[in-house]
Amino acid sequence: MPVRVRVPTPLRKFTQGADEVSAQGANVKAIVEDLEKHFPGIKERLCDETGRIRRFVNVYVNGDDIRFLQNLETSLKE
Numbered sequence: 001m002p003v004r005v006r007v008p009t010p011l012r013k014f015t016q017g018a019d020e021v022s023a024q025g026a027n028v029k030a031i032v033e034d035l036e037k038h039f040p041g042i043k044e045r046l047c048d049e050t051g052r053i054r055r056f057v058n059v060y061v062n063g064d065d066i067r068f069l070q071n072l073e074t075s076l077k078e
Contacts, residue, residue, distance in 0.1 A: 003031060003076050014042040028059060029072035 002022045007015050015021050023038070025031040036043035048054050052072070059066045066074045 001026065001076070001078050003078070005031065005035065011042060011045060014039040014045070025076065027070075027072065027076060028053075028061065028066055028074045031076065032072070 002024055005021050005023050007019055007021060009019075012019060021035070021039070023031045023034040025034050032043055032046055035046075046053060046057055046059075053059055053066070061069065061074050061076060066072070
């Protein structure tokens with residue numbers, strides 16, 4: 001299922017300057033993996049060495065912060 005991912009300015013160097021990209025996945029973790037596949041190096045900026053989203057990175061799904069949902073396991077819909 002494709003979802004729209006908005007890319008903040010500091011990460012646009014990985015997306016060739018695109019402010020929005022499409023990614024495939026049923027949850028946030030799958031989206032991060034798909035982003036890494038298409039934009040190598042972006043996962044390292046988003047996730048720490050344990051694979052968790054870095055503390056200073058904010059990820060939202062439809063306006064809701066995933067830290068208050070199910071973190072990387074937060075489900076996505078089209």
